[in-house]
Amino acid sequence: MANIRHIAKLAGVSVSTVSRVLNGHPYVREEKRLAVEQAMNSLNYARNMNAVHLLRGRTDMIGVMLPSINHPYFSKLVEGISDEALQAGCRLVLCQTGYAEEEERNALHMVKEKQIDGLILCSKALGWDEIVPYAAFGSIVACGEDAGGLLPSVFIDHYASFRAGIRHVMSKGHTRIGLALSRYASHSSDQRRQAYWDAITEIGEQHREDWTFYDCYGIEDGAQVVRQLHGMAERPTAMLVTGDQVAAGMIAEAAKLGIRVPDDLAILGFDNQPIAHVLGITTIDNQLHEMGREAFRMLQVSLLGEEPPVSRVEIPFALVERTTV
Amino acid sequence: MANIRHIAKLAGVSVSTVSRVLNGHPYVREEKRLAVEQAMNSLNYARNMNAVHLLRGRTDMIGVMLPSINHPYFSKLVEGISDEALQAGCRLVLCQTGYAEEEERNALHMVKEKQIDGLILCSKALGWDEIVPYAAFGSIVACGEDAGGLLPSVFIDHYASFRAGIRHVMSKGHTRIGLALSRYASHSSDQRRQAYWDAITEIGEQHREDWTFYDCYGIEDGAQVVRQLHGMAERPTAMLVTGDQVAAGMIAEAAKLGIRVPDDLAILGFDNQPIAHVLGITTIDNQLHEMGREAFRMLQVSLLGEEPPVSRVEIPFALVERTTV
DNA sequence: GTAAATTATGAAACGCTTTTCATGTCAAGC
DNA sequence: GCTTGACATGAAAAGCGTTTCATAATTTAC
Numbered sequence: 120m121a122n123i124r125h126i127a128k129l130a131g132v133s134v135s136t137v138s139r140v141l142n143g144h145p146y147v148r149e150e151k152r153l154a155v156e157q158a159m160n161s162l163n164y165a166r167n168m169n170a171v172h173l174l175r176g177r178t179d180m181i182g183v184m185l186p187s188i189n190h191p192y193f194s195k196l197v198e199g200i201s202d203e204a205l206q207a208g209c210r211l212v213l214c215q216t217g218y219a220e221e222e223e224r225n226a227l228h229m230v231k232e233k234q235i236d237g238l239i240l241c242s243k244a245l246g247w248d249e250i251v252p253y254a255a256f257g258s259i260v261a262c263g264e265d266a267g268g269l270l271p272s273v274f275i276d277h278y279a280s281f282r283a284g285i286r287h288v289m290s291k292g293h294t295r296i297g298l299a300l301s302r303y304a305s306h307s308s309d310q311r312r313q314a315y316w317d318a319i320t321e322i323g324e325q326h327r328e329d330w331t332f333y334d335c336y337g338i339e340d341g342a343q344v345v346r347q348l349h350g351m352a353e354r355p356t357a358m359l360v361t362g363d364q365v366a367a368g369m370i371a372e373a374a375k376l377g378i379r380v381p382d383d384l385a386i387l388g389f390d391n392q393p394i395a396h397v398l399g400i401t402t403i404d405n406q407l408h409e410m411g412r413e414a415f416r417m418l419q420v421s422l423l424g425e426e427p428p429v430s431r432v433e434i435p436f437a438l439v440e441r442t443t444v
Numbered sequence: 445m446a447n448i449r450h451i452a453k454l455a456g457v458s459v460s461t462v463s464r465v466l467n468g469h470p471y472v473r474e475e476k477r478l479a480v481e482q483a484m485n486s487l488n489y490a491r492n493m494n495a496v497h498l499l500r501g502r503t504d505m506i507g508v509m510l511p512s513i514n515h516p517y518f519s520k521l522v523e524g525i526s527d528e529a530l531q532a533g534c535r536l537v538l539c540q541t542g543y544a545e546e547e548e549r550n551a552l553h554m555v556k557e558k559q560i561d562g563l564i565l566c567s568k569a570l571g572w573d574e575i576v577p578y579a580a581f582g583s584i585v586a587c588g589e590d591a592g593g594l595l596p597s598v599f600i601d602h603y604a605s606f607r608a609g610i611r612h613v614m615s616k617g618h619t620r621i622g623l624a625l626s627r628y629a630s631h632s633s634d635q636r637r638q639a640y641w642d643a644i645t646e647i648g649e650q651h652r653e654d655w656t657f658y659d660c661y662g663i664e665d666g667a668q669v670v671r672q673l674h675g676m677a678e679r680p681t682a683m684l685v686t687g688d689q690v691a692a693g694m695i696a697e698a699a700k701l702g703i704r705v706p707d708d709l710a711i712l713g714f715d716n717q718p719i720a721h722v723l724g725i726t727t728i729d730n731q732l733h734e735m736g737r738e739a740f741r742m743l744q745v746s747l748l749g750e751e752p753p754v755s756r757v758e759i760p761f762a763l764v765e766r767t768t769v
Numbered sequence: 770g771t772a773a774a775t776t777a778t779g780a781a782a783c784g785c786t787t788t789t790c791a792t793g794t795c796a797a798g799c
Numbered sequence: 800g801c802t803t804g805a806c807a808t809g810a811a812a813a814g815c816g817t818t819t820c821a822t823a824a825t826t827t828a829c
Binding site: 165167168169170172178180187191195197201202210212214228229231233234338364368370371393394396399 | 491495497501503505512514516527539557662692696723724
Binding site: 461 | 809
């Protein structure tokens with residue numbers, strides 16, 4: 120493999136000159152520039168970026184931590200991040216963790232080891248206390264959840280969005296309301312539970328633990344929820360469902376079981392994914408694409424160094440009324 | 445930032461010894477090992493992987509080239525690749541190209557510049573002639589399409605799968621059949637067109653250019669197709685649709701327009717995505733997850749060097765009969 | 770015509786770790 | 800008591816491009 124020294128020798132110049140040509144610096148005589156370019160061509164030269172990275176102390180790559188890329192929530196988010204990164208000449212390294220803490224640590228370690236300049240956390244299992252120290256080695260930003268002033272964050276106010284969702288559901292006359300959430304132990308689930316409890320309490324109802332389902336991510340999980348509901352003596356008349364995929368699964372299963380949506384069971388989804396569009400699911404749009412873009416922008420300013428008091432950007436949400444509530 | 449020399453000095457040993465500790469080599473006296481470990485802790489040391497990469501000439505990262513991650517076809521594929529990569533201790537660098545040739549070249553360039561050890565091509569616009577030379581600098585494997593012996597490939601026999609699809613559609617009595625494809629100029633579209641033409645010719649029908657739609661990727665594209673069909677005097681009674689997202693869009697739009705599926709219009713999807721499950725779309729399962737895994741495995745053996753005569757693995761497909769044909 | 774400013778170029782240092790080679794110590798074996 | 804082999808350790812080179820510093824060659828300015 121040709122290196123810069125080979126080129127220098129072949130072109131009859133010093134490595135400095137080759138480097139200057141490589142980087143488009145001025146102060147290289149046309150005649151030498153040509154000689155260098157010719158040498159590079161004839162040896163089919165490409166510089167070794169690892170040397171550049173070592174020298175610069177920067178790789179122009181950032182990591183994206185998420186449990187799984189094969190979920191529309193995350194792939195939409197990543198697309199947003201990627202779009203913005205592309206413009207900045209920055210590459211994305213996928214860190215699929217499946218919420219395994221060791222994998223999350225590995226991803227964080229990459230910034231300490233300078234493999235990546237920063238990391239965007241799309242969802243995580245680790246506590247902030249274990250994450251924050253890594254911010255000393257690169258920029259780490261939270262995306263989709265507020266890191267509470269510990270790290271720059273782009274997020275949705277899950278409490279408010281859930282309240283808005285419940286308000287809408289209640290406006291249709293529902294008082295018996297259930298929930299399908301993702302992980303039990305996550306900040307967003309906390310907020311959502313709280314919003315649910317507060318709203319339910321306000322109308323003088325009891326919140327029902329048996330109407331609260333966890334670990335709902337995909338279509339199959341939604342189907343499972345409906346099956347369980349079907350077997351209950353007392354059932355909710357409406358469900359708030361985090362993720363349109365899950366809502367879609369519920370709708371499909373409901374159809375099989377002869378449960379009419381929204382008459383027997385109203386369903387409110389979240390994220391406004393394409394599937395919600397097709398199935399006419401009433402949902403809350405979280406502008407995931409924009410959130411991803413903003414996360415990257417935030418990381419970028421954080422990379423520049425002089426950080427102001429840890430920025431926090433809230434992405435607005437919007438109810439998209441269709442036919443399932 | 446602490447480096448290995450600082451550690452050596454603080455621990456009172458040579459850098460060689462520190463390196464040995466770092467890499468778990470034997471032949472380090474317990475006492476020195478402890479001193480080194482203590483020094484590393486107190487300086488909060490982590491090695492600079494860029495130096496390691498430079499030295500090794502390898503980064504344990506590979507690129508994944510695709511037009512957009514926000515499409516279930518690709519995110520499923522990437523998940524498969526990622527699962528296998530994780531086991532091999534290899535990271536994935538996302539190369540979203542949007543089919544822009546310059547972006548594709550950039551991705552290829554990364555392997556020449558040793559930023560990545562290899563590249564998996566999930567879909568591309570560039571011709572093989574421009575791609576193949578880069579295989580000299582790292583492993584490049586084609587995933588989803590056969591590179592015709594030029595590169596290791598994992599692929600589906602699109603001709604056969606389309607023939608199987610058409611056979612199924614015809615078995616339900618359809619003779620007036622249309623097509624919704626993705627890019628006009630792609631190997632898979634060529635194969636599919638050919639399968640369609642051959643099948644249509646066999647039953648003595650004419651293939652209809654006006655029933656062939658291109659650039660169909662998402663739900664909205666499917667809706668568009670149905671709208672166009674709706675305005676036609678002569679319509680097909682069945683459509684073969686590459687991608688369940690597109691099929692889903694068609695079904696949703698058909699419902700709006702009062703077109704009954706499958707009675708007025710039969711729809712056969714491809715890929716067996718979750719959305720096909722929910723909507724009961726008859727589809728052809730291409731085992732994308734497995735295809736991704738196989739692609740990585742292939743890249744890995746190719747990385748080992750002694751390549752046998754360019755491996756080619758065909759992934760079998762299977763008809764999943766549901767309710768839309 | 771000379772001082773000052775530009776333009777050009779190369780040597781050497783730097784960034785950081787791994788690996789090879791040489792050297793040295795110590796215990797086992799005969 | 801001396802040779803082997805195993806165990807330990809450090810110096811130095813290698814991997815490769817960028818940048819600083821010093822020097823040299825030209826121009827420009829007055």
